[in-house]
Structure formats: structure tokens, C-alpha cells
Amino acid sequence: MDQAIELAREVRRVIVDTVAVNGGHLASNLGVVELTIALHRVFSTPADSIVWDVGHQCYAHKLLTGRLDGFQTIRRAGGLSGFPKRSESPHDAFDTGHASTSVSAALGLLAADRARGGTASVVAVIGDGALTGGMAYEAMSHAGQLGLPLIVVLNDNSMSISPNVGAVSRYLTRLTTTARYQKLRRLADRAMLAIPVAGKPLFRAVMRAKKSVKAFFFKESLFSDLGFEYAGPIDGHNLPVLCEVLAQVKELGKPVVVHLTTKKGKGHTQAEDDPTAWHGVAPARRSNGGSPRPTFTQAFGAAMLDLAEREPDLVAVTAAMAEGTGLSAFQKRWPARLYDVGIAEAHAVTFAAGLAAGGQKPVVAIYSTFMQRCVDQVHHDVALENLPVVFALDRSGAVPDDGETHQGLYDIQIFRGVPGLAIAAPASAGELAAFLSWALHRGAPTLIRFPKGECPPETPAYAAPVDEGRGVAVGHAGGGGRAPLLLVSSGALVDECIRAAALLAERGVRADVFHLRFLKPLDLDGFLAQAAGRAAVLIAEEGVLTGSVAMDLAALARQRLGLQAVAALGFDERPLAQDGRAGLLSKAGLDAAGIARRAAGLMGIQAEED
Secondary structure (H helix, E strand, C coil), X not given: CHXXXXXXXXXXXXXXXXXXXXXXXXXXXXXXXXXXXXXHHHCCCCCCEEEECCCCCCHHHHHCXXXXXXXXXXCCCCCCCCCXXXXXXXXXXXXXXXXXXXXXXXXXXXXXXXXXXXXXXXXXXXXXXXXXXXXXXXXXXXXXXXXXXCEEEEEECCECCCECCCHHHHHHHHHHCCHHHHHHHHHHHHHHHCCCCCHHHHHHHHHXXXXXXXXXXXXXXXXXXXCCEEEEEEXXXXXXXXXXXXXXXXXXXXXXXXXXXXXXXXXXXXXXXXXXXXXXXXXXXXXXXCCXXXXXXXXXXXXXXXXXXXXCXXXXXXCCCCCCCCCHXXXXXXXXXXXXXXXXXXXXXXXXXXXXXXXXXXXEEEEHHHHHHHHHHHHHHHHCCCCCXXXXXXCCECCCCCCHHHCECCHHHHHHCCCCCEEECCCCHHHHHHHHHHHHCCCCCEEEECCCCECCCCCHHHHCCCCCCCCEXXXXXXXXXXXXXXXXXXXXXXXXXXHHHHHXXXXXXXEEEEECCEEECCCHHHHHHHHCCCCEEEEEEEEECCXXXXXXXXXXXXXXXXXXXXXXXXXXXXXXXXXXXXXXXXXXXXXXXXXXXXXXXHCCCCCCCC
8 A cells, every 4th residue: 555655646746747848637637646546456447447527637547557658748739638538548438528427428338338247347436516517417316226336436626627616515515524523433433443352342333323323314315315325425535445445335236426525736735725726737838028919718808897897787607617718807806796507508508598588688608619518508598589698608619738529619500500699700809899798789699709719919800890790801911902812711710811811922812801700690792792703712610611601601602603713611520639729720721821722722823842
């Protein structure tokens, strides 16, 4: 056991050193080091399966399953993923990235094993934050019904990214208040057993009495009602106790919840003191010598603060992501006007619908990848009632570092068909603020999508008043009159088109740029007027190309205008592995160089040699 404790120290050192360079999820990984070691001492993967909820806390698991040599590549292009991936290792039982899915997946793995006549153990490791998601309870209810020996390890650190909220969090807090009792109980048990001759009979008598009292006064609990045995709360950093308890529940043969209390950021003083700030650490970067432009997330947060001063009915709704969506300052300034519903995105949307029906102006701030969980709620609870809910979709488009599970490439196609929903894609901080102000007074559901990245420089076109379903001409590079080439885009890709036009100008090709502004309703008349008489038109979209606005506009230009030199650019349906935002855009041909290269080809100009 001394070697295991030393191993925990070494694992922490490797994680801290690597995350300092590459960035990544620090506090959450440091909090589960002992748990991970205990799991791998008691269970034997890949014969047994461990499913990590969300999966961002899998770094120690990767180190213990043969990936030490490649660990310095984690979250880098071509390197290890920051999340479990079955294609990466047979020890990764299930690909994860979103919260509250582990119990469902683990139960499916266990049912499949038993259907084959197997005897494998399956463990779902879920945090108290993920336990706020309703899907976890649906799975636990089913697990209790099936009676299969599923082991659910509840990692209770009172945190997701921000401190957990809601009745479930309070319930777990009440359970963990017995931790001191558990420690005293263990001391008393050892003292009784140490009594010569009478120790063991006395211990058995006390245990029988205690069970009788417990059965009389505490007949029901959340987990027992769902059909689970319950063990805990247990110190999640006590390796000997962890190993002992896990070995016991492995042989139990029933569904069981093992409740651990852990400290997020364990072993790293700063991460322990401020686990929210140290949840996700940015990679080390060289200073560019100047002040960076604000990110879209920061611009959204600033716009919300400004609007709240003028709009007394404005409220914000988020799903355990006040920090990530830029609403921390709003929460401090207007605590009663921010609703953090926990990891429950679907509830967030319908709750916002109720707020809107009650006369308030809700802005729902959720990452694009997590809005995928809310399709029915947006359609049924918001759009069919034409309720004025504003959706602010952060991390739309190419999302750096987190890999396939977090890409925001699908929201356009998912929500284009929702009745009455407008979809706007601002290209700058100024446009984002303007669109947000406009959306609050639209009187119908509105979705505003923006990426994780710095805001491009402002242009005069971005300051044009918001006119629903109307785009703006951004300008052209070089010469006078209408350019033979038109570049069309929306959102942050407009800046890539502007820079592509500058690259093309260096080769003697003039290009105009048209910013759609809206992906729904589309400015079809404006686009056709802009495209008419051009030699070539290229439409770039920061989303999946299949079913895209770009494809529709390209087809329209061919049908209505007879243009043949038309191309649509976008991402493939299957997302790329982790890389920086610039790398993801480059691989998809959506950076300035890629757009310029494809546009030059449309104009019949041979590509330059690299």
C-alpha cells in the first residue's frame, strides 16, 4: 500500500506538469487520483469496465493503462484525447464527453455481458454535479429494476465547474455530514475488537442493535428507493479504505452506490483553494506583446451586464456553466437574476419558457454541443408557443482542444427547421451586443451563435442597424467597382473571408465579402443581388456542410443565376480530433488561406506551391 500511495504522488506530479504545458482539466483530475488507483487495483480492465461520466477526469486512468509515454501529447493535435476514447485504448470502455451518461452506458455494458453469460464487473464513476442531470436517475431507476450488480461510484466533491446547486446537492451534503460519524465509528469498532475475549461478541451485538435501530428510523433513502445498496460516505483519498470497500461491493452481487467524498484539486494548493478557476487550465502560450482582443464569451458577458441595467426583466439561465458562459460578473452583480439549474440543459430551456410566459426576458446561455440535448424543449416548449426566449450558444463552430465530443458544428442544421426561430451569427463583439439587444425585443425565439475565440476587429459594416434577415456588404480588397469574386459567410468566418480577400489581392484577384448576419431567415434577395454578375461565388460556413446554409445558397446561385463557378465550404459530418481553433479551421479549409486557395481555384488560378 505504501507503493500505491507513492504512485498517487507521482501521478499527481505528471498531471500537474503536463497540464501546465498543454492545458486541460486539472482540479477534477487531481481529485480522483486515489480513486483511480483503487479501481485499477480491485478491477481488471479491459475485462472489467470503468465508465467515466463526462470523462474529463480520466487522466490518471490513462496514465495507469499504458499511456504514460504519450501523455505529454494529451489534448494536442494528433495526440491523446482529453476524454476516454475506445479507438485509443481497450481500457476505455465507452467514449464520453457530456454529463450524466455514465450510468446508462455502464448498465448497457453490464446487460450485454450478462446476456453473453459473462461475469465481468462494470463501474460507473459519476460526480455529484452530473447527478443533477435527469438522465442519471432514469438509468438508476432502470438499474434497480433489472437488479444487475452495477457499481455506481459517486464522486462527491460538491463541485461540477462551479459549486453545485439544487436539492440533490443539499441531499448529498446531508449525507456527507455523517463523515465524522463514520470516522468515529471505525475507531470505536477497532477499539471493541481489541478487547480480549469479549471483543468480538460485543462487536456483533452492537452491530445487530445498530442495524435494528437504523432499519426502524431510516427505512428509505434516495438510493435505496431506486433499488441500490448504499455504502458511504467514504474518504475518497484514503487508499486502503477505498480498496477494501470496492473489493467488498465487487462481491455483493447487487446494484450498489459507493459514495465518496473527495477534494477537487487535491495535492495542488491553488487548485484546492479555487477549484473553479483551476477546473480547466489554458495551455502555456508566449505573450504577443499586446493586450488581446476580448473573446466572444467575454463580449457576451459584458453585453449582458450592460443590458441588465436597462432591462429590468432580463434574466439569465445557465446549466452549471456561469463561469464558462461569461456570466460570473452578471451573477455577482445580479444574483437574483441568474438561475443556475445544474447540469440539466433540457430543464433550463423549458424553465426559461416558463419565465418568458410569465413576462420576463430570459437569455439561456449554453454551449452549442450541450444544446443538442434540448431539441424537443426548444421546439415543443418554446417555439410552438412563440415564446421570446433568447439562446446564446457559446462554443459554436470549431472548438479547440476538447476533441470530437465538444464541437459546435451541428446547431444550424438542428435548429433551422424550428418554427419562428431566428438564427443570428454576429461577426464581432459590437455585433454580438447589438444582436442581443435586438433579440430581447423581437417577441419570438432567437438563437445567437458565436465561437470560442477572440473577437475579430470591428468594421463599419458591423455597426449597421440590425435588420432581421438582412445581410451586409463588408467591402472589397483593391480596385473599384464590383469584384469578379464574391466571398459569403457569417459569424467569425467573415474575418477569415476578409483576410482571404487580402491574400487574393496579392495575387491580383479582387474579391468582395458579404456577411449574411442571419442563417435564418436568410437574406436570399440580398445574396442573389450580391452574387449576380460575378465570375465565381464561394460560401463558407462554420458548421457541418451537409444540410448547410452554404449548400442551399450554392444551389440557389446555380439555379437562379446560372453560375457554375460556385462552391460551398464547411466541416465534414464526423468531427475532427482535438486541435486548436486555427488548426481545426485549417484542416477544414475554412481559414483565410484555405478560403483563398479554394476561391483561386474557382477563378481558374493554379494553386501556389507550398
